[in-house]
Amino acid sequence: MDAHSTNGEQQAALLAEALPFMQAYENKTVVVKYGGHAMGNAALGKTFARDIALLKQSGINPIVVHGGGPQIGAMLSKMGIESHFEHGLRVTDQRTVEIVEMVLAGSINKEIVALINAEGEWAIGLCGKDGNMVFAEKAKKTVIDPDSHIERVLDLGFVGEPVEVDRTLLDLLARSEMIPVLAPVAPGRDGHTYNINADTFAGAIAGALQASRLLFLTDVPGVLDKSGTLIRELSVAEAKTLIRDGTVTGGMIPKVETCIQALDRGVEGVVILNGKTRHAVLLELLTEHGAGTLIVP
């Protein structure tokens, strides 16, 4: 057997390996949160889009929720506005929320839609406002100061928490050729527009749809311990401890908190993984080679 056919056989074997996974996920919903830090590399963007296209073609119902924190930060700084975060959430005044909506629901959303469409699929870009999909309320966040142990209420301005998810439009799209690509912006019943952390938004969508899987694509291999080693499996109790003792900080806080909530709401499996690995989504869902941190009840 020559080297070429051996290679071909290996590729065919890999494809065949995907069959039981495809069968297990048939007609199931998989929510993929595509973080702003995982974006920005054209080749990786293409492989991400191809993975999503392949899921849809395999009879799976993929829903993309994207972030764009670094991209919002860059736009704000161009306009002379400094970014300020508390507990991993952007403090958002009126001017900021307008820019957040423009960057998330505008440029980034349409870039991802275009990438998926370039793979021959029909992606449709939406935010919480479309089809009354998500309504938000002003976030009521309290944090316990790790040094003083005193509880503090955060005023984050127009940062929202999803409080209502109407699945009508998403159900309709699941039965169609369309792949929803969602920006984490939503209206409030008070008439304001709210900036929602993309992890939180993805968790609310996955919970409302009782998704089989919720994947968080980020720029690190998963949740790391104090020495920087990947934690492969994390229970809810352990995850809470890691937030409390300051091992999990910044943008990883909303991710881990969302994982906990999503499991509570009936999502079957939640994984935080490196979106900078080529074909991270396919590796996680359709092969034995999944990596990252699996959060378990």
Ligand SMILES: Nc1ncnc2c1ncn2[C@@H]1O[C@H](COP(=O)(O)OP(=O)(O)O)[C@@H](O)[C@H]1O
């Ligand atoms: N314990 C931890 N393990 C891994 N990453 C952590 C941890 N604590 C904080 N982080 C930070 O969280 C970041 C991922 O969150 P974030 O910046 O919001 O990314 P994304 O844009 O993918 O949502 C990592 O790049 C890392 O700097």
Ligand SMILES: CC(=O)N[C@@H](CCC(=O)OP(=O)(O)O)C(=O)O
């Ligand atoms: C309230 C809040 O923090 N909203 C986020 C929304 C974008 C986001 O979450 O993007 P990543 O997933 O890339 O971090 C922000 O303004 O940056």
